[in-house]
Amino acid sequence: MSRVPAVLVALVVHLFTLAFVAVGVALVAAAPGFPPAWLLGLFLVAVGVMLRPRLGRVPPDAEVLPEDEAPFLYGLAARVAAEAGVPRPLVAVHDLGLGATYERVGLRRRPVLTIGLPVWLALSPSLRVALLATACAQDRLDDGVIVGGAKATLAEVKVALFGLGANEVRQRAHLEMAMTLGAWAPKTAYETAGWFGRMLGWIVGWPAVVAGAVLDRLTRAATARAEAGIAATAAAVAGPDAIAELAEVITSRSYLAPMQAAALRGEDVTTIRRAALDRAAVREMTSGDPGPPVAVLTESEHVDQELRVHYERAVRGLGLLS
Numbered sequence: 001m002s003r004v005p006a007v008l009v010a011l012v013v014h015l016f017t018l019a020f021v022a023v024g025v026a027l028v029a030a031a032p033g034f035p036p037a038w039l040l041g042l043f044l045v046a047v048g049v050m051l052r053p054r055l056g057r058v059p060p061d062a063e064v065l066p067e068d069e070a071p072f073l074y075g076l077a078a079r080v081a082a083e084a085g086v087p088r089p090l091v092a093v094h095d096l097g098l099g100a101t102y103e104r105v106g107l108r109r110r111p112v113l114t115i116g117l118p119v120w121l122a123l124s125p126s127l128r129v130a131l132l133a134t135a136c137a138q139d140r141l142d143d144g145v146i147v148g149g150a151k152a153t154l155a156e157v158k159v160a161l162f163g164l165g166a167n168e169v170r171q172r173a174h175l176e177m178a179m180t181l182g183a184w185a186p187k188t189a190y191e192t193a194g195w196f197g198r199m200l201g202w203i204v205g206w207p208a209v210v211a212g213a214v215l216d217r218l219t220r221a222a223t224a225r226a227e228a229g230i231a232a233t234a235a236a237v238a239g240p241d242a243i244a245e246l247a248e249v250i251t252s253r254s255y256l257a258p259m260q261a262a263a264l265r266g267e268d269v270t271t272i273r274r275a276a277l278d279r280a281a282v283r284e285m286t287s288g289d290p291g292p293p294v295a296v297l298t299e300s301e302h303v304d305q306e307l308r309v310h311y312e313r314a315v316r317g318l319g320l321l322s
Contacts, residue, residue, distance in 0.1 A: 006218040010150035013051075013211055017153070020048035051208075053149035054156060056105040062094040062114050063310070072302040077113050077132060083237045084136035089113040093120075093307065095314040099250060100135035104142050111139065117307070117314035121273060122255035123246075124280035125300035126238070130246040133237035140226035140233070143219065151219075154212035255279070256318075263318045269311040273304060 024044030031037035058064055067074045070091065078088045081102075089102060089111035097116020105112050113135060123131060143151060234243050249255060255276065262272045304311070 010147045013150040017051040054152035062092040064092045070306040080132040086139040102135040130238035130242040133234040137230040137233040157208040
């Protein structure tokens with residue numbers, strides 16, 4: 001019942017965006033020789049661009065793998081996606097990712113499964129299936145182009161205007177300059193940007209907050225059902241015990257410190273992976289889990305061979321994680 005009102009609110013958000021661009025262009029066209037019209041018009045167009053719908057995209061620091069370079073990984077991802085009831089995805093890897101996501105990107109809403117290499121390198125074969133199942137099940141949270149685009153737009157506005165605190169580095173630099181030069185300290189772009197930010201906040205900030213709250217309320221029930229469906233779908237694909245163990249591993253990040261220490265000692269990917277499997281075997285013995293079948297183990301080894309070059313690059317960046 002709340003789907004139609006949610007779509008209507010989302011359409012209002014998108015029309016609001018178009019209105020800024022249209023009014024800005026109209027001001028410039030009406031008075032091309034009047035500089036204030038250009039300033040105000042460009043300002044309104046810039047606001048419209050900031051409010052543009054976000055259709056999703058592959059993270060810039062993730063790499064989409066060609067299927068012919070990783071056929072075993074693509075095959076595993078396709079099987080898990082089919083069991084989860086979602087479309088077959090493209091597969092991307094993230095050198096510093098500590099999880100996995102399944103997202104629709106672009107106008108065509110192409111599904112992309114992004115896998116964080118540090119956690120993937122650390123997981124046992126059964127937990128790898130659980131990770132992919134949990135990620136694929138997240139497709140239930142997709143609100144579509146209209147509502148999802150509006151939500152993403154409003155979230156961007158909220159973070160841009162209210163979610164980020166003052167830039168401490170610039171504030172400290174300005175304070176030190178003022179203490180040194182006194183009245184001669186120049187006004188920096190920090191104050192100018194702050195003034196524009198406050199003006200922009202009054203224009204679009206509070207309407208965006210209200211629209212976001214309304215959309216969240218209208219989609220709350222559907223989101224709750226989707227979240228419950230994520231847990232049920234992931235458990236049906238990988239088993240409830242594997243999902244529970246994965247949640248503990250992801251939350252505790254207990255795998256990260258040993259891998260970082262191994263990387264600092266200069267150990268290679270093969271040694272790091274073997275140690276991770278040893279730790280996984282200890283967890284399985286403790287929990288009484290018999291472990292994955294031989295076919296799954298073999299497939300996981302083939303995947304590791306396909307990703308070896310990417311692992312080596314990811315291991316070099318392990319020190320950046322905390």
